[in-house]
Amino acid sequence: MEDRREEFRSANPYTVEGDRPGPDSPRARLPVPHRQVWAALQDGLRNLPRVRETIIWCGEGWKWSWQYSYGDRQLAFLLPSDKGVSAALVVDDDLMEVWMEREEVRPKIRELVTCSEAKGASRRCWTPVLDVDTARDFLDAAKALLDVIRSH
Numbered sequence: 652m653e654d655r656r657e658e659f660r661s662a663n664p665y666t667v668e669g670d671r672p673g674p675d676s677p678r679a680r681l682p683v684p685h686r687q688v689w690a691a692l693q694d695g696l697r698n699l700p701r702v703r704e705t706i707i708w709c710g711e712g713w714k715w716s717w718q719y720s721y722g723d724r725q726l727a728f729l730l731p732s733d734k735g736v737s738a739a740l741v742v743d744d745d746l747m748e749v750w751m752e753r754e755e756v757r758p759k760i761r762e763l764v765t766c767s768e769a770k771g772a773s774r775r776c777w778t779p780v781l782d783v784d785t786a787r788d789f790l791d792a793a794k795a796l797l798d799v800i801r802s803h
Contacts, residue, residue, distance in 0.1 A: 656777060662733040665715035668708050672715055677731040688736045688786050692729055693717065695790040699797055702726060719793075721800055727793050728775075738789050739777040742767075746799050747774065755795035757788045 664680055665672045677689045696719045697704055709716045717729040725741040742750055751761060763776040780786050
């Protein structure tokens, strides 16, 4: 999975730190097959109640990324790439078990947790999102995570 992640990271079309992309620029810049997936993910995350979109520089590894936050908590990242779209959910360790028990978290999303990056007291559950079915599963898991965050 690490090789795949590096393949996506290295194909991010937004590589210049001082040149912030526009919020909707991946819809025009990504290769045609990936635009629909990006739009589905971006629209789905933008439409979550009280979730804020911010385009941030994540260093030389991830370059420019779209971060989605609920209050001061990171919820998800969308990462543009000429290889396809990838996304990450940010799950706090203390919410992991409750979130994983939700039926909206489908098996392919549950598998991400085993190979996720630990970042302090949370995990970044990264996945390539190459089709609209995976986009739907990711969004369902993001909604479930938001529900868990709100209830705690």
